[in-house]
Amino acid sequence: MKFAALAVLVGIAVAFQATLTSVSQRTIGPTALVAISGLTTAIAAAGVYPFLARPEFTARAVGFAAASGVLGAFILGGIAYSAGQTGVARTLSLVIASQLIVSLVLDSIGVFGADGQDFSPLTVLGVALILVGGVLVVRY
Incomplete structure (x- = not known):
């Protein structure tokens, strides 16, 4: 049940994020938006990192994380642009x-x-x- 509640909260956050990114990309453009968002994500991750368990870094895991980051930038930019055009x-x-x-x-x-x-x-x-x-x- 906890996972379902978390999934619902994430869904709500996605809707707000799509709206916020759509509004901001109209002014600063998708590239600057993704850069600012990525920097903000890195700062937030650095803030919570000291409180989390220390994972074992493997080349495979780091590669997957890097690919995920590239996909995340594409997703964010694509949603921002599309939402700005069609809602x-x-x-x-x-x-x-x-x-x-x-x-x-x-x-x-x-x-x-x-x-x-x-x-x-x-x-x-x-x-x-x-x-x-x-x-x-x-x-x-």
Whole structure:
């Protein structure tokens, strides 16, 4: 249950972040926005790092973290630009729909060492319904 509450809070934060990034990118542009956001993220991480367990740094883990950072910059810039053009709800509808489709595939094949996850026909139906909702938000 704690994970569900956290996921809901993250979803709320994503909606606010998309709105804030959309507004700021209109003035400073996507490149400056991603740079400022990345710097802010680094400062926040440095602030909490002393209070966390010390992880073991491996080349593989650092590589994954670096790739994640590049993807994060692309995601932030892409959402900021798209939301500024078409609105936050339309942008996030497409982002969420595509995330779900790719997530089902990644979960089922167990990418990057994760155990493969089976999904049921009801899971596929749930994703299909979310896709239909996304189409309705984008078109109307």
